[in-house]
Amino acid sequence: MKAKPLGPIPAGYNAKDGQLAIGGLTARELVAKAGATPAFVYSKGHLTQRVADLRAALPGNVHLNYAIKANPFAPVLQHMAGLVDGFDIASAGELKMAQDAGLDPVRISFAGPGKRDAELEAAIIAGVTLNLESENEARRALAIGDRLGVTPRLAIRVNPDFELRGSGMKMGGGAKPFGIDQDRVPALAKHIIASGAEWSGLHIFTGSQALSADALIEAQGNVLDLADELSTQIGLPLPKLNMGGGFGIPYFHGDQPVDTAAIGAALEKRMANLPANLANTYFCIELGRHLVGEAGVYLAEIVDRKESHGVIYLVTDGGLHHQLAASGNFGTVVRRNYPAAIATKFNAEPEEIANIVGCLCTPLDRLADNAELPRADVGDLVAVFCAGAYGATSSPANFLGHGPAAEILV
Ligand SMILES: Cc1ncc(COP(=O)(O)O)c(C=O)c1O
Known part of the structure; x- marks a missing residue:
């Protein structure tokens, strides 16, 4: 099966103890802080840096407004x-x-x-x-x-x-x-x-x-x-x-x-x-999105790993009810992969081609198709990047009764 490339992981996300870390906390610590998966984690450091970069680039008399619809x-x-x-x-x-x-x-x-x-x-x-x-x-x-x-x-x-x-x-x-x-x-x-x-x-x-x-x-x-x-x-x-x-x-x-x-x-x-x-x-x-989009990561836990006709599915407890845009259902003609990773194996080498899907019973609920990833199992955490804008509030959180994801700022 041919791999489908993932989008580029934004700058400033590093590994700590083999896991994705944000604001000095590992993915598992972030989930513990959020209290549950799925969770949106927003990074103060990224927000601050983005505004500083823009201020440095733009003329001093051009003021900066934030369109809060993004987040x-x-x-x-x-x-x-x-x-x-x-x-x-x-x-x-x-x-x-x-x-x-x-x-x-x-x-x-x-x-x-x-x-x-x-x-x-x-x-x-x-x-x-x-x-x-x-x-x-x-x-x-x-x-x-x-x-x-x-x-x-x-x-x-x-x-x-x-x-x-x-x-x-x-x-x-x-x-x-x-x-x-x-x-x-x-x-x-x-x-x-x-x-x-x-x-x-x-x-x-x-x-x-x-x-x-x-x-x-x-x-x-x-x-x-x-x-x-x-x-x-x-x-x-x-x-x-x-x-x-x-x-x-x-x-x-x-x-x-x-x-x-x-x-x-x-x-x-x-x-x-x-x-x-x-x-x-x-x-x-x-x-909106330029200020906050790259400052957010969506973390979901893998609750099932299964194979169908030779295709690997990593089934998470998240999905399009929080990440409509990443699933490709928010104004996209051809579905492409957002940046995504196995957050609990953040610097591990890719070993297999797998599909990351959500927990909704619709074929539309896809977070990454044919992605080259390290081997991941039940209990591992998946990260979808570029989740800081048009995620939590632009997705049908009540679909199938799942309810909203947790959100934290670190
Ligand atoms: C009037 C207005 N302002 C700001 C925005 C924010 O756009 P973006 O998040 O792409 O920067 C939108 C997007 O729909 C808009 O309609």
Whole structure:
């Protein structure tokens, strides 16, 4: 049987006593700390390092927002609060999580289609900036502000005519449920300003999971050009520009990390030569998975080892109910392997080709196909990497009644 390559294990994961170690604890110690398998383990060290690397790469006037949809685990939010400049939320539920984590609402912006009146109201009362997704939403936000006697902070999410090339998910270019088509933005901005709301600028988020620095540089250049053009049409310098994000992480064999130094250098050049409309603008970018994805590892225990028609199956107590994306069922056309390893034999040589599967009775529940691995048995722990983003909260944890995985930050 031909082996199928595993994705690249992110930097910074080493062995201790033959086991994968995170934050100085071995895989078995981490499971003991979490209290059970399966468990998501998030590494403070990785989170801190990632933000420091980005800060070093990006110009000093480009602020960093964390999109908490990627991982809203309370200890992660608290840790990130000390590292980044702002947060992006996508629902009233995330607003509550952000508030519970003690985040200052002035540092929060709220994007996402289909905001309900109760969500708009909670955000306006809290003083969160609303990235408006439609004229209808703008009208409702203004009416709620009037009714409450509170001045809402309103920005417009723009649906630009261009897209982020090579992104895993495109959120701009052509018809989209996100944002307001760019040609309709000036009229709405003028209306918002005339209504006495706090005009909070533009949000231009074009896509997610892009690895090409060239594509990201091109998109950022287009965002800056469009922001300038729209400001001219609005007739005011721009107070704030959320330039979006889209920086990805390598999940699969052959993926290369984003060259953030190249992106930073290109942005630096643009920032040194800004048009008058953008000379005093507050700039930020908004990232989820790039900040937290590689900082998380999913640990599951092998509960059965079996063979069928000569194929080895390592059956774990985890699966797609926690790791929908790794199973290949979250927007993937062809299933490829995430980085994975036998955590209790972390530096052992591969000896066999095996399939790591979950405990759900569906053939979709696969964590690694035809992977070259050291021989593993019942009781060994499997690690799936790149589990820090869109894992625990983006998977159907209640499917088959299994319930959520444990989560710890170390
Ligand atoms: C508006 C917005 N911001 C941020 C993100 C986070 O994307 P990523 O985790 O890929 O950085 C998304 C992803 O869907 C988004 O829609």
